[in-house]
Amino acid sequence: MKTRKLGKGGLEVSAMGLGCMGMSFGYGPAGEKSEMIKVIRSAAEQGVTFFDTAEVYGPFANEELVGEALEPFKGKVVIATKFGFNIDRTQHKHTGLNSRPENIRRVAEESLKRLRVEAIDLLYQHRVDPSVPIEEVAGTVKDLIAEGKVKHFGLSEAGAATIRKAHAVQPVAALQSEYSLWTRQHETDIIPTIEELGIGLVAFSPLGKGFLAGKIDETTRFADGDIRNVLPRYTEEARVANKALLDLLHQFAEKRNATQAQIALAWVLAQKPWIVPIPGTTKIHRLTENNGAAAILLTESELAEIEAASAQIKVTGARYTEAMEKSTGL
Numbered sequence: 001m002k003t004r005k006l007g008k009g010g011l012e013v014s015a016m017g018l019g020c021m022g023m024s025f026g027y028g029p030a031g032e033k034s035e036m037i038k039v040i041r042s043a044a045e046q047g048v049t050f051f052d053t054a055e056v057y058g059p060f061a062n063e064e065l066v067g068e069a070l071e072p073f074k075g076k077v078v079i080a081t082k083f084g085f086n087i088d089r090t091q092h093k094h095t096g097l098n099s100r101p102e103n104i105r106r107v108a109e110e111s112l113k114r115l116r117v118e119a120i121d122l123l124y125q126h127r128v129d130p131s132v133p134i135e136e137v138a139g140t141v142k143d144l145i146a147e148g149k150v151k152h153f154g155l156s157e158a159g160a161a162t163i164r165k166a167h168a169v170q171p172v173a174a175l176q177s178e179y180s181l182w183t184r185q186h187e188t189d190i191i192p193t194i195e196e197l198g199i200g201l202v203a204f205s206p207l208g209k210g211f212l213a214g215k216i217d218e219t220t221r222f223a224d225g226d227i228r229n230v231l232p233r234y235t236e237e238a239r240v241a242n243k244a245l246l247d248l249l250h251q252f253a254e255k256r257n258a259t260q261a262q263i264a265l266a267w268v269l270a271q272k273p274w275i276v277p278i279p280g281t282t283k284i285h286r287l288t289e290n291n292g293a294a295a296i297l298l299t300e301s302e303l304a305e306i307e308a309a310s311a312q313i314k315v316t317g318a319r320y321t322e323a324m325e326k327s328t329g330l
Helices: 033-045 061-073 101-115 134-146 160-169 190-197 236-241 243-255 260-271 284-295 300-311 322-327
Strands: 003-006 011-014 050-052 078-083 085-088 093-097 120-125 150-156 172-178 200-204 275-277
Touching: 003 200, 003 275, 033 061, 033 284, 061 078, 061 101, 078 101, 101 120, 101 134, 120 134, 120 172, 134 150, 134 160, 150 160, 160 172, 160 190, 172 190, 190 200, 236 243, 243 260, 243 300, 260 275, 260 284, 260 300
Parallel strands: 050 078, 078 120, 120 150, 150 172, 172 200, 200 275
Antiparallel strands: 003 011, 085 093
């Protein structure tokens, strides 16, 4: 698989990464551990070198899973994880933001053990903590880098001003934010900012939490605990209204002898050479399908057609509820 560079500090990863969250958290019951290990190892065998996790996924279970699965590939893969929450260890859930320096240090030490590595390849602040100056956060990660415990610094879902302040203290290798054909708000301000600064974009939910793969319709029922049960964009009415986007993807998929998911991912890859999507899956055949998108190069005329057609489609439903926008660890 081709590779892409994130930031200016030499972080090179496969053009397609793997988001591991859904194996343990967010989409109903966790996957069976041995099966999830097979999926992760299959990804590595298919050329994926970039894996995404976080302490809050589980909590802790996803980091442990990723650490065990990737131990045979140590030194050959890049693992990204995240800090930034208080975690209630008795109730097994996060209870709000916490990017205080002492918490960042504690999380880094614990993540190193769970991931079974000597240094964290990419450490993100999971969500901006308004109670802690971002300069203090960046300075703490800078110290961890100097100590050899972290290699690269990242931010997730941060605004342009925050990115600039952090980057001035410790160069930011990557911003992880939601980006797909139906979530494009970052094109106005965020993407121009990180392009100017030389920061990569790691696109989470590049398939719209599964919708853009075309396998979900208004009759689909999600498992208990699946985040999509409460997302405004996933009400039955919204799913019906948003079918227009699926029709557009289907049209191009047929032309290119590809799947809708592959066209959606190829579109993300085509936007900038420093964008890396991290679709998640719990199935090897879907993993293989997603990875196939890295070989699909959409032409300028195809991209222009998609742009013109999608501009006529109004996406129905917000991506999160208002409360979730403020606190989500997804």
